Amino acid sequence: MSTKFSSPSWPPPPLPPPKANEYKNTACKNLNYSHAKFCLGDVTFDDTTISVYFNYGTNDVGTNRKIWVAFSGKTGNGGSCTGTELGWVPLGDNGNSDEGCVNINNVFSVRIKCVRERRG
DSSP states (O other), X not given: OOOOOOOOOSSOOOOOOOEEEXXXXXXXXXXXXXXXXXXXXXXXXXXXXXXXEEEOOGXXXXXXXXXXXXXXXXXXXXXOEEEEEEEEOOOSGGGOSSEEEEXXXXXXXXXXXXXXXXXX
C-alpha cells in the first residue's frame, strides 16, 4: 500500500501588500487614491478624503497586529506625518480585525491627516 503526499505549489503565491485606500464618502466607495505596496511608510491623506480602507496585508492576517499609527498633521500630499501621534487606527469591532473602513474625521478628536506603517 502506498501513500501519496501532496506537496505545496512552488513557488508559493505572492502575498498581498498592506493597503490604505482613500475614499470620498463614509462607506469606502468612490475611490479617491490608492496606496498598496509593501513598506508604505508614511501615507498622507488628501483633504477631500473622508474614509480610508485599511488592510494589514497577508503576513499579519489573524495576528491582530496593529500597524497603522495616526497623526494629526502632514508635510503635504505625498509627504510625511507630522503633528501629534494620535494612536493606533482601530479596525473592525474593537480594533480586532485585520481590515476595515475608517472615517478619518471622527476616530479621534481631530482628523487623521497621515498614518505611519509600524509593525510590532
